Amino acid sequence: MASSLLSLLLVCFVFHINPPVSGRPSLPNAISFPVTKDETTLQYTTQIHMGTPHSPIKLVVDLGGQFLWIHRASSFLSSSHKPISSGSLHCSMASSHQSGTVTRVVATNTICSLNPENTITKLATSGQLAEDIMAVDYVEKRKMGAIPTVHPFLFSCAPSVLTKGLASGAKGMLGLGRTKISLPAQLANAFGLERKFSICLSSSEGVIFSGGGGGGTDISKSLMYTPLISTPLEEYYIHVKSIKINSKRLSLNKSLFSTRISTILPYTTMESTSYDALARAYIKAATSMNMTVVAPVAPFGVCFSSEGIENTPVGPAVPAIDLVLQSEMVKWRIHGRNSMVRVSDAVMCLGFLDGGLTPVASIAIGGYQLEENLLEFNLATSMLGFSSSLLMRQRSCSNLKLSESQ
Template structure:
């Protein structure tokens, strides 16, 4: 947990840069977006500056979102905002990943480009206008803040105000990081020359989204220790193939086809920043929860009454606290081989609901969940994730607590270096 002193320095530094609230970076090939977790909604909120005059906007991070959309009518009129024609190349690029392209119209002379917008939290949909504007980024040296740079032709969509329902208070839209031609990382890669990579490091306080080269911020010791697995992109979401699940080293009796989503139209394991806790399709969750309960019992953990939305809850009394959180059954997501596994331990599996009770942060996603598993925010926190879109690989660290650091600590240490 970040100390008040560190957080004060962090935000004081950001505020001192003025109303532009520039994106911060540590290398000319990196762009850095600070991220804060909203306590009320458990959403991850980034800030990006755009327009003339430049103004910061809070945006909910949507890992699988195809592009950035925001409410453009929220009291800010940008002099550099330009509507995109429906017959332009940019409109075609936007509609390539537009599931609602049939309903948003084709190329008509003297008409604007309309795209299909989706709020992944509420399921609300809307039609929005594609626009082009300036965004502010800061390309900097390794240990010092450089000059604020601008990307003059950044594409995003203007959304109707009602689409903001369900977003964290003060948020004006969503920041899409999916594999799409006009997602934020794709546009920065083509305009600034970044590698096709996204680094994600979330925490219960402050974290970061970074595009480009991650070494200067996270250090070569951590980035070179990442374990890699094939990254599968379906539409614009990111998936991995979980071959099996283990609890305390014991493999669950889950059919491999259930995990991989071999049935027609079914999907495997998706990574999401808008789902707070991992969800599993009911058929998988039934096996998983039963096995976890048995493993917990074998460790003398005491089951207590469920606390919504959680099903498996336990007394905290007598459970040892370690550097990795409460000492509870370990969960392994086994990927392409037994040697490649994503290990989830107490800090990333348990939710403290009171001083006496903790609950397992894995939920039943229902029978109709399209993905076999959706890995949610709690399980992503304090894990460094590298989405190498160019080579279709996911690098992951498992818990950074094993390396005696956290995402928050990495960000704060970097800020403090700049402030000194």
């Protein structure tokens, strides 16, 4: 089921597509991708089908990744694999997204090359730009199906060393960043889709929709919105104006926090002084609710006994955390399901970590806090739509995929 939902070619990154072929079904509203969570690494993975013959490729989902890359040996097995020359338009397009030293394109022996990066291990290396074919699964008027024709896409091939640290079986990374060569941008160009995509992560089965908001789900029509802010790395950032615990504002040194959204970080991290303030305030709010502090369990800094804690539809009954965005009326509420991590039958820990004194972002919202939340990234308007926990509506990302898109 999960593997069939996403037949999309991952040749590491796409730009080019042939004109529509006569006889092809009507173009879709959205393209869908299944997402599962690797229990060992806590990474979110998907599977695409690419090449000739079509082969399943497992990839780690990187929300901020600039493009798609795969293990070189996997792509070379395809008879439709084509290297891209250094003097081509495609090579020029690949260089148009350069941001500092993160990625650069060079010509080596007439083959266009760029530097794919494993954003988990921070290792980057040289890889060849190539083209191959893919098939996709689509969402059209709340129905799902497969487009049988294949489409040429560009991608970067990487040496096997770059796959170290990825979830077992993963052959590369699926980049969804704010670039012209990321997967959402290329799918929009390929199928005439809206320039937006949505993610709905889960501890079991989630989904990515590229194109129409939330794959056309009813939940996507009731999202709250906040601006996405520009960054040199083209990742997804928002501004957080304040943080509240049980509706009480934290006393923090800053009045505006640059906040990154990441599928690579398993848990939310915060700059040290802000984390310390959060931890103190959370412990105070928790003990006022008769929660018992216990010894911390790495990597967490604040833990509690789970004895006597009531379970609710949105997780354990613990203090709520609000990320207040552009106004008091726009806030991202984090309930117990997304704030508490159960580390044993008797202990649960606050899923926020100390990110050090000089992190890249003051706050980085990690995967655990994103789970069971529908997030819509509108690239045309530079806005983020968010639902807060779907569990409040007796829904989940798993049944969103199964029922909402049908």
